Amino acid sequence: MCSGYPTPVYAHAGRGDFRDVYEPAQDSFLLIDALETDAERLRGMSPSVCLEVGSGSGVVSAFVASVLGPSAAYICSDVNPAAAQCTAKTASCNNVSLQPVLTDLVSSRGIEAAWAGGERGREVTDRFLPSVAQLLSHKGLFYLITITENDPEEIIRLLSHQGLEGESCLSTRAGNERLSVLRFHRKQQT
Amino acid sequence: MKLLTHNMLTSHVKGVIKGYPLLIKATEVKVNEVEFNPQFVCRMIPKLEWCALVQAADQLGHRQDLPGELVPDYEKNEDFLKKVHRVLMEVEVLEGCLQCPESGREFPISKGIPNMLLNEDEV
Numbered sequence: 001m002c003s004g005y006p007t008p009v010y011a012h013a014g015r016g017d018f019r020d021v022y023e024p025a026q027d028s029f030l031l032i033d034a035l036e037t038d039a040e041r042l043r044g045m046s047p048s049v050c051l052e053v054g055s056g057s058g059v060v061s062a063f064v065a066s067v068l069g070p071s072a073a074y075i076c077s078d079v080n081p082a083a084a085q086c087t088a089k090t091a092s093c094n095n096v097s098l099q100p101v102l103t104d105l106v107s108s109r110g111i112e113a114a115w116a117g118g119e120r121g122r123e124v125t126d127r128f129l130p131s132v133a134q135l136l137s138h139k140g141l142f143y144l145i146t147i148t149e150n151d152p153e154e155i156i157r158l159l160s161h162q163g164l165e166g167e168s169c170l171s172t173r174a175g176n177e178r179l180s181v182l183r184f185h186r187k188q189q190t
Numbered sequence: 191m192k193l194l195t196h197n198m199l200t201s202h203v204k205g206v207i208k209g210y211p212l213l214i215k216a217t218e219v220k221v222n223e224v225e226f227n228p229q230f231v232c233r234m235i236p237k238l239e240w241c242a243l244v245q246a247a248d249q250l251g252h253r254q255d256l257p258g259e260l261v262p263d264y265e266k267n268e269d270f271l272k273k274v275h276r277v278l279m280e281v282e283v284l285e286g287c288l289q290c291p292e293s294g295r296e297f298p299i300s301k302g303i304p305n306m307l308l309n310e311d312e313v
Contacts, residue, residue: 007210048234048237049234049237070225070227070230071227071229071230071233072230072233073194073196073234075198077305081300081303081305084303085301085303088301088302088303097224097279099191099192099194099195100303101195101199101303101304101306102303102304102305102306102307103307103313104306104307104308173216
């Protein structure tokens with residue numbers, strides 16, 4: 001399959017000043033693949049604001065920015081100061097404009113927050129899910145990368161109760177687990 | 191931190207009712223040259239808290255002749271859009287802090303990134 005949009009430069013992530021930043025891995029690339037598959041749909045929607053929760057290296061937002069261009073604002077939140085700085089560097093390396101902000105979703109710090117997860121690996125996600133219905137515009141899309149342990153079907157059910165329709169739009173095997181990108185949109189009023 | 195970002199930030203310190211807009215105390219400000227994208231500016235304007243933007247620009251000494259109120263029919267007013275573009279995207283606070291207008295709590299800005307993380311006792 002031919003890649004229409006190049007993967008952003010991210011070699012600086014995970015080393016030197018950014019050694020404590022989550023280095024792009026299989027989950028990052030699956031999310032990028034899902035966004036690339038939806039590129040024309042996303043461009044057609046012409047969004048104004050894109051928010052990434054847990055931007056890490058910033059590679060995913062940088063990718064979205066390369067697809068959608070400079071007509072949208074790209075806000076990247078993370079709890080790791082090194083990640084916020086790394087996101088800024090990723091933006092400049094890829095000639096896109098991203099707005100990193102250090103904001104709090106969990107009480108732990110640094111790279112542990114990326115791994116901790118808690119029960120079923122859902123501690124972080126569960127604190128954020130209730131906000132999704134509030135934040136998403138009437139024609140917006142919400143993408144969430146999950147692993148089998150997170151129980152993606154339950155996440156879909158949970159968000160369905162909040163008026164968001166979801167499905168797995170791309171998935172792949174990762175060791176004994178399955179990585180899935182879930183995509184949600186507002187249920188249309190009939 | 192660009193003023194576009196500042197316009198979205200609010201203090202969530204426990205007990206605070208209105209932690210917006212945050213006062214900017216800047217010790218290092220930079221003005222970059224950013225490509226003017228009129229479509230982007232037009233889309234951001236309706237989302238902005240205009241007074242907070244003007245106040246922020248003022249606090250940085252970069253307001254210049256940005257009007258206190260939105261001009262009507264701004265979509266076609268390139269002159270006005272360029273002024274908004276400059277304040278929104280070109281002025282950048284590199285070092286300083288943001289102060290909660292109610293609690294006085296300061297949120298540091300370091301290397302251009304605002305730190306809104308709260309301590310455990312503030313959540």
